[in-house]
Amino acid sequence: MAEERDSVNKPNRKVFIGFLGAGPYTVCNYYFDSVEDREMHVRHVQEAIVRHECKGWTENDRILIFLTEAAKANNWEDGKFDDRDKDDNTKPPIVPGKDKWGLHHQLVKAARGIGNDEDESAAIDKKIFPESIITPVSLDCEGFSETEIWKIFSCINDNINNNDEIYFDFTSGFRSLPMLGMVLLTYLKNTKNVTIGQIYYGAFEKMGTVGMVKNIPIDERNAPVLRLKSFSDIMDFSNAANVFSKYGNSLLLCDMIDRIWVKRSNDSSEFALEMKKMMKPLSTNLERITRMLQTCRGLEIVNGDNVKNIRICIKNIIENDTEKNGPRRALDPILEMIESKFAEFSDSKKLKNGIVAAKWCFDNGMTQQCITIMQEMIVSICMDAIGMDYTCKEDREMIGSTLQWIGGKKNFEATEKHKKTRNDLEQVFSSERMKAVGCAYSSLSEVRNDVNHAGFKLEKSQRTSGRFKVGKEAFKDLSDSFGKNLPLFEELSEFVKEEDDGILKKLNEELSLKAPRISENDKEEILDAWKTIRAKTDFLSMRLQQLQLGNGIMTRPAGLIENECLQYLNVVKDLLK
Incomplete structure (x- = not known):
């Protein structure tokens, strides 16, 4: 097992993981970013x-080389050339009494800062x-069966500590190693919170077959070392996208966007800077809308700005990025998935966004948020429909109690205000529809109270009767209830007449031109008066339309309602003179 570490006193380890095979290795020169940046005359x-x-x-870090007994004898320890190494007889002996140097010997030389072709005495304070x-x-198997592969898996896992930073080379060893390695790294990221420093592959085969390479002069045998960390990033990215798709939580996706594109300090290319500029707003708005839904921020949900910003970000990325380098190639399907996830939301201010948000929360397993948002949106829609300000706390409480009364709440003493409000609602929505809405609202109230108080406030009879269930049964009950009432809630939202921001803007401009000396307080008062007039006019207009369609009960002549609409409109005209 890996040694225990004091996570407080020691930094996270850097751990190199490599595998050594038992077969012959041919000398070449491995390079990284360019041929000029190469390690000369290297066998491994x-x-x-x-x-x-x-x-x-x-001292805190580790270089782990996994090997079998055969690999240890043939390539870890120093030894003699055999027929398979004959082309390397041109190399001078490095180890006294031996012809072929082992990997262990060469790693020790590297640690001491001795060059591959330098003499042992060359190191003077050059340790790296x-x-x-x-x-x-040591590995006691070679991975030729599923059982043996699992043993290798366990051996590697046992040598890794929590929070290690892994540098993984899968050039040598078993044919199954690349697949095993990627699966293992994903497993370690999820179980031990490791991070991936880099993934390497030495592309020896770029030079041709071993036989072909042996006919190339040693100084010209140049093979690239590929850095493949971006493929691990794509696995993380797809996992984050899956979490977002299934559960509506974008935080892991935002973290991946930041890690891959926003916080890359080692890439100052024009492409990287442009991607950072475009991806940062996407990450910010995705995180904001997730937090907004998690914490039931009703006004922000209704406003629609975050959805609008996300759509603008995605449009900018698609239109302005034509290179699609590296991980960017995998981004388009995820961008499409993000767009489809928010497809039902409006990017302008609409109360219907609240109903969409409640359904979105329900579909993504956010039960508590679903109940809370849906109940509050019923109140907001009812208030808006009869010309009330849905941000007024006292009026919201009054509407809520009215809905409970309509839904059949017992021992409720209705005031004149409750009665008038009920009458106004039934004029807009009809008494039959409001009865259904009131019942649905009351039902949600019971469930919401139960959930928000963690079941502690239930009466003893309720706890023992089995009426309030837990786990899958409770979710099924909520699912059935929500599915049954959703069409009613969606129908309710269709009655909303949204606020016209363009008219408000025009009014503000008119006030500034016609009354330049008017105080800001007076201007706000006039604007508030306009909103009230607008709401009442919309209510009367909607009521008239309902009556003309034969919905509801005729309580006043249509002509009287028309005259009220005209009266309010004349007030607006006088206001702007």
């Missing part, structure tokens, strides 16, 4: 990677990492 790619990438590592971190890890 692990040596090249360690020399190039592990400078400055400390401690020799003690070089750690061979």
Whole structure:
């Protein structure tokens, strides 16, 4: 097992993981970013990677080389050339009494800062990492069956600590290693919170077959070391997208966007800077709308600005990014998925956004938020329909109690205000529809109170009767109730006449021109008066339309209602003179 670490006193480890095979290795020169940046005369790619990438590592870090007994004898320890190594007889002996150097010997030289072709005595205060971190890890199988692959999986897992930073090379070893490695890294990220520093592959085969390579002069045998961390990022990205798709939580997706595009400090290319500029607003607005739904921010949900901003961000990314380099190639389907996830939302101010949000929460398993948002939106829609300000706390409470009364709440003493409000609602929506809305509202109230008070406020008879269920049964009950009432709630939202921001803007401009000396307080008062007049006019107009269609009960002559509409409109005209 990996040694226990004091997470308070020690920093997270950097851990290199490499595999050593038992077959022959051919000398070549491994390069990284360019041929000029190469490690010369290297038999094992692990040596090249360690020399190039592990400078400055400390006693806390580890270089783990996994090997079988055959690999240890053939390639870890120093030995003699055999027929398979004959082309390398041109290399001078490096180890006294031996012809072929082992990987362990070369890693020790690397730790001491000795060049591959330098003599042992060349090291003078040139250490690049401690020799003690070089750690061979024995494998007692070769991975030729599923059982053996699982043993290798367990062996690697046992040598990794929580929060390690992994540098993984899968050049050598088993044919199944690339698949095993990617699965293992994903597993470790989820179970031990490891991060991926880099993934390497030494592309020896770029030079041709081993036979072809042996006919190339050693100084011309140049093979690239590929950095493949971006493919691990794509696996994380797809996992984050899946979480968002299934559960509506974008926080992991935002984290991946920030990690891949926004917080990349080592890439200052024009493409990277442009992507950062476009991706940051997308991440910000996705996080904001997730937090908004999680915490039931009704006014922000209704406003629609976040959805609008997300659509603008996606449009900018698609239209302005034509290169689609690296992870960007995998982004388009995820952008489409984000768009479809918010397709039913309006990007302008609409109360119907609240009904959409409640359904969205329900579809994504956010039960408590679904109940809360839906109940509050019923109140808001009813208030808006009869010309009341749905942001007024006292009026919201009065509407809520009126709905409970309409829904059949017992022992309710209705005031004149309750009665008038009920009459106004029934004029707009009809008494039959309001009865259904009131019942649905009351039902939601019971469930909401039960959930928000964690079941502690239930009467003893309710707790023992089995009426209020838990787990899957409770969710099924809510699902059935929500599914049954959703068409009613959606129908209710169709009665809403949304506020015309354009008219308000025009009014503000008119007030500034016609009365330049008017105080800001007076201007706000006039604007508030306009909103009230607008709401009442909409209510009367809607009521007239309902009556003309034969809905509801005729309580006043249609002519009288028309005259009231004209009266309010004349007030507006006088206001602007």
